[in-house]
Amino acid sequence: MIEAVLVMAGLALLIGTGLLVTGARLGATGADAAVDRINQLLPQSQCAQCGYPGCRPYAAAILRDEAPINRCAPGGDPTIAALARLLQRSPQPLDTDYGTHQPARVAVIDEALCIGCARCLEVCPVDAIVGAPRFMHTVLAAQCTGCELCLPPCPVDCITLEPAGADT
Amino acid sequence: MNQPLLYNRQPPRPAWGVRVDPRKTLSTSEPIVAAPLPTQVQLPLELGPERRAQAVVAPGDYVYTGQPVARLETGARNVVCASISGRVAAIRPGPIPGPGPRVAECIVIDSDGQDRRHADCVPAGDPARLAAARLRELIAQAGIVGLGGAVFPTADKLGGSQPVDLLIVNGAECEPYISCDEMLMRERAAQVLDGARIMLRALGCDRAVVAVESDMPAARLALRAALDADRDPRLDIAEVTAKYPAGGERQLVELLTGREVPAGGLPRDVGIVCQNVATAAAVSELFRTGCPLISRIVTVTGGGILNPVNVEARLGAPLADLVAAAGGYTTTNCDLVMGGPMMGMALAGDRLPVTEATNCLLVAAPGELSDAQPGYPCIRCAECSRVCPARLLPQELLVACDTQDPDRLEQLHLDACIECGCCDYVCPSRLTLTPVFAQAKIRQRAHREQQRQARLAQQRSEARNARLAAAEKRYADGPAPDAGEAALTDLLARVEQRDERGDGG
Ligand code: SF4
Ligand code: SF4
Ligand code: SF4
Ligand code: SF4
Ligand code: SF4
Numbered sequence: 245m246i247e248a249v250l251v252m253a254g255l256a257l258l259i260g261t262g263l264l265v266t267g268a269r270l271g272a273t274g275a276d277a278a279v280d281r282i283n284q285l286l287p288q289s290q291c292a293q294c295g296y297p298g299c300r301p302y303a304a305a306i307l308r309d310e311a312p313i314n315r316c317a318p319g320g321d322p323t324i325a326a327l328a329r330l331l332q333r334s335p336q337p338l339d340t341d342y343g344t345h346q347p348a349r350v351a352v353i354d355e356a357l358c359i360g361c362a363r364c365l366e367v368c369p370v371d372a373i374v375g376a377p378r379f380m381h382t383v384l385a386a387q388c389t390g391c392e393l394c395l396p397p398c399p400v401d402c403i404t405l406e407p408a409g410a411d412t
Numbered sequence: 413m414n415q416p417l418l419y420n421r422q423p424p425r426p427a428w429g430v431r432v433d434p435r436k437t438l439s440t441s442e443p444i445v446a447a448p449l450p451t452q453v454q455l456p457l458e459l460g461p462e463r464r465a466q467a468v469v470a471p472g473d474y475v476y477t478g479q480p481v482a483r484l485e486t487g488a489r490n491v492v493c494a495s496i497s498g499r500v501a502a503i504r505p506g507p508i509p510g511p512g513p514r515v516a517e518c519i520v521i522d523s524d525g526q527d528r529r530h531a532d533c534v535p536a537g538d539p540a541r542l543a544a545a546r547l548r549e550l551i552a553q554a555g556i557v558g559l560g561g562a563v564f565p566t567a568d569k570l571g572g573s574q575p576v577d578l579l580i581v582n583g584a585e586c587e588p589y590i591s592c593d594e595m596l597m598r599e600r601a602a603q604v605l606d607g608a609r610i611m612l613r614a615l616g617c618d619r620a621v622v623a624v625e626s627d628m629p630a631a632r633l634a635l636r637a638a639l640d641a642d643r644d645p646r647l648d649i650a651e652v653t654a655k656y657p658a659g660g661e662r663q664l665v666e667l668l669t670g671r672e673v674p675a676g677g678l679p680r681d682v683g684i685v686c687q688n689v690a691t692a693a694a695v696s697e698l699f700r701t702g703c704p705l706i707s708r709i710v711t712v713t714g715g716g717i718l719n720p721v722n723v724e725a726r727l728g729a730p731l732a733d734l735v736a737a738a739g740g741y742t743t744t745n746c747d748l749v750m751g752g753p754m755m756g757m758a759l760a761g762d763r764l765p766v767t768e769a770t771n772c773l774l775v776a777a778p779g780e781l782s783d784a785q786p787g788y789p790c791i792r793c794a795e796c797s798r799v800c801p802a803r804l805l806p807q808e809l810l811v812a813c814d815t816q817d818p819d820r821l822e823q824l825h826l827d828a829c830i831e832c833g834c835c836d837y838v839c840p841s842r843l844t845l846t847p848v849f850a851q852a853k854i855r856q857r858a859h860r861e862q863q864r865q866a867r868l869a870q871q872r873s874e875a876r877n878a879r880l881a882a883a884e885k886r887y888a889d890g891p892a893p894d895a896g897e898a899a900l901t902d903l904l905a906r907v908e909q910r911d912e913r914g915d916g917g
Contacts, residue, residue: 287862288869298873322816322859329817370872389869 279304285326289318290369291391293343298369312336317343318389348408349390351383357402364394364403418578419621421650423667428801429655430834432754434627436591439713439720444595446724447737451523453495453728454765456508457482458516460563465492467519473500476530478704480553481519491555491565495706495726498524509750509764511757518765521728534702539610545571547614551695554704560593560688561751563768566695569685570614576685579620580668581608583635583689584652584659586625587752590772592709593689595722597624597631600693601638603700605647607692610699615685618646622689623664627654656754657832661686663801675828690771710770712738715777716746725766731773732762742777749774753781754833788841796835796845802828806835806845813852818859826856 282303289299294315296302305311306327313327314336321338328335338345351372353364360378372388375381383394385408395403457465465482468490475481477497480490498521506518536542536550552567560582581604585593597604608620624632635649652658652667662673664686671682679686694705706727712734713720719739731748735741748759751772759773796806804825812820826849835845 283870286866288866288873290869290873298877299870322818325816326818329819369876370869371876372872386865387869387872 275307278307281330282306282327285319285323285330286316287319287323287389288370289389289391291318291389291393293317295342306331312339314339315342317345318391320345349405350385350388350408351390351392351394351403352385352406353381353383354402354404355380355382357400359400361399363397363399367393367397369393418619419580419650419668420670421648423650423652425653426655426658426663426667426801428799428803428834429657429663430799430837431654432588432656432837434654435588435713436594436627438589439591439711439722440595442719442721444599444709444722444724445737447726447729447733449496449523449525449527450726450729450733451525452501452730453521453523453726454506454518454730455481455492455495455521455728456506456516456518456765456767457492458508459491459557460565463565467503469500469519471500471502474498475500475521476528478533478702478706479530481521490553492519493555493704493706494519494521494530495728496521496523497526497528498522507760507764509757509759509767509770513760518728529703532702533704535699536702539613539699542613544614544616547610550698551614554694554698556691556694556698556705557768558688559690559694559708559768559771561769561771566611566687566691567614569680569687570611572680574680575683576615576617576680577619577683578669578685579608579612579615579617580664580679580684580686581611581620581622581689581692582659582661582664582686583628583631584623584625584664586654586656586659587754587756587772588656589713589774590711590752591713592711592722592771594624594628594631595711596690596693596709597622597628598634601631601634602642603693603696604635604689605638605642605644605692606700607694607696608647608687609644610695611687611692612646617685619648620646621648621650621668623650623652623659623668625654625658626651656834657801657830660801660830660832662830675825705768708766708768708770710734710766711772712775713772714746714749714775715780716742716775718742727767728765730762731759731764731766731770734766734773735762735775741775745778747776747778747781749776749781754837755831785842787839787843790839790841790843793840795838795840799834799838801832801834802830804829806849809849809852810843810845813848816855818856821852821856826852829853 279300283300286299286303292298294302296305302311306313313333314324316323317338324338325335358380360380362375362377364381365373365375369391370387370389372384373381373394374384390405392405459465464485466485467482469475469481475494475497477494479494481494482492483490501520501522503519505515508514508516539547548567548570552565556566557563558566583593583597604622612618612620622635632649632651639647639649650668657663658667661679665671665673665679665684673679674681690709697703707724709722709724711722717738721738723734723737725734748762749756750759750770751757753774756774790807792807800806809824809826812824829849831846831850833846
């Protein structure tokens with residue numbers, strides 16, 4: 245009898261420690277590291293569709309429990325699933341108020357129309373545009389995350405989004 | 413021999429794998445037949461994954477059999493030879509065998525029915541005297557690639573820097589139906605051994621073992637007889653239990669030597685090179701007759717074929733020619749498969765050309781191959797993990813594929829799956845796991861690439877934020893306050909000094 249009690253107590257202790265460890269998965273190494281872990285799962289488009297000025301701020305908001313995990317449209321369901329696994333929550337469908345998930349796209353500048361105002365250059369969050377004032381600008385397709393942020397500032401509307409990998 | 417043997421001549425029966433109905437005898441009762449000369453051949457310029465060739469002939473050119481017609485896109489090496497003589501009719505995209513309908517640029521040659529050999533097709537000299545690098549170069553220019561199905565360039569496999577202590581010549585053809593290697597060993601054993609010897613020289617290695625399966629006694633006897641006549645102490649035979657997929661490269665290395673090829677690695681990493689027996693025979697052919705790779709033996713078999721047989725066919729010949737050489741179809745609406753029933757791929761029709769990878773054309777009569785039936789839920793019987801030659805946990809992998817959990821798939825070593833189909837074969841719930849794994853592998857690769865891109869985007873974004881913050885700070889601080897002032901005071905002081913000295917001007 246006493247053995248059984250001891251065994252059960254031992255098991256309880258073991259399981260308890262296990263839970264502690266799981267609980268500490270996010271907390272123990274500090275809030276910054278926790279934000280980093282969440283940020284690692286986000287697609288890094290920096291598009292601000294989630295309502296925060298980039299992926300890391302959104303990650304911080306998730307950690308503070310300020311934002312739900314289903315607002316990143318570029319990441320879509322796989323990202324939500326990954327976040328749910330890390331944070332041990334149940335996955336939710338994407339909140340379409342914050343955009344819909346689309347296949348990857350890249351920005352293409354119609355170089356014949358570009359007037360070289362360099363406004364797009366300033367806004368690209370991932371430095372995917374090369375150019376200089378009064379020179380033609382172009383997008384490095386491999387670096388562009390398709391965040392659309394360069395579209396509104398262009399005074400001549402010469403930037404469009406094309407399916408990724410279509411040409412150049 | 414004083415040094416211990418590097419390999420086991422008769423390795424024990426493996427715990428993994430499945431015993432499948434071999435159905436090889438369908439096509440082994442008749443000797444190899446030569447297909448009639450095709451009237452037209454179609455030679456794809458896509459030689460393999462990321463390996464493309466460029467034509468060096470133009471439409472209208474006359475080409476001789478064995479004449480180089482294309483060279484590698486990267487580098488100047490000729491790698492494709494004309495398989496018949498005649499005029500180049502066109503260089504255009506054409507359908508090629510592959511998963512799903514595939515199209516590749518092809519050189520189309522109309523035969524003149526003469527099969528005239530190119531003048532350069534003469535033996536390059538005694539291979540026992542040529543330098544290893546020269547042997548490899550000649551093998552590469554003859555367009556010789558792995559004929560077991562992987563079509564990896566043979567010369568590249570024979571080169572390389574890691575030391576090799578054993579060459580395994582793979583004749584352990586374990587897929588049901590396929591018998592082209594078995595028939596080759598039965599009829600041309602001496603040629604296989606000769607090719608093995610040349611490859612040893614090209615490798616700088618002094619041990620070769622030809623692996624055969626326990627259910628091909630005739631091939632083993634033929635090899636034994638050739639070996640006795642040959643008396644080369646560096647060559648030997650080993651016999652592995654006939655069990656699918658014992659002839660897979662990794663599995664064979666493990667069975668014969670106990671060495672485990674690391675995941676994502678090559679046999680070379682553990683000091684071994686594997687070559688198919690037909691590749692060895694092609695190498696021998698090149699050095700004995702000067703003829704480059706222009707043909708291969710294809711098993712044409714299945715319930716849909718009137719007279720199943722092994723056919724020696726020119727590369728680029730339409731598959732329909734092979735069917736005709738094997739007596740034709742028994743019925744309409746057969747399923748065409750290139751390769752065996754376990755790992756082969758469905759073909760769209762018989763107008764496709766024979767390629768280096770075409771080891772078997774399986775024409776299955778309706779209902780001959782188990783067709784897809786609805787599966788039942790997994791009962792966790794673990795049969796699949798018992799037979800998995802890569803020692804994976806297919807049932808767990810299946811769950812991870814369903815939930816699309818990339819980290820879990822990584823943990824379970826999805827990449828080590830060789831897509832052999834053993835798990836499907838034994839599953840009592842009739843689940844089809846292999847196609848799910850094949851799809852998941854593609855997704856997993858895409859996921860890894862996405863992750864890599866995301867990390868780079870993150871770095872650039874962080875660098876940009878830091879740059880903007882620094883600029884912001886400079887702007888907020890304004891110009892360094894005392895720098896200008898100090899300069900002014902300094903200037904005024906100097907002016908004053910000059911005026912005092914009175915030497916202005
Ligand atoms: S929506 Fe997604 S990708 Fe865009 S900034 Fe927010 S977290 Fe990043
Ligand atoms: S180029 Fe435009 S769409 Fe592409 S990442 Fe930069 S701002 Fe976004
Ligand atoms: S914003 Fe438009 S016009 Fe201005 S540099 Fe960019 S692409 Fe050219
Ligand atoms: S063999 Fe089939 S039923 Fe059995 S554990 Fe594997 S997947 Fe499940
Ligand atoms: S298909 Fe993959 S998982 Fe299934 S038995 Fe073969 S190696 Fe194992």
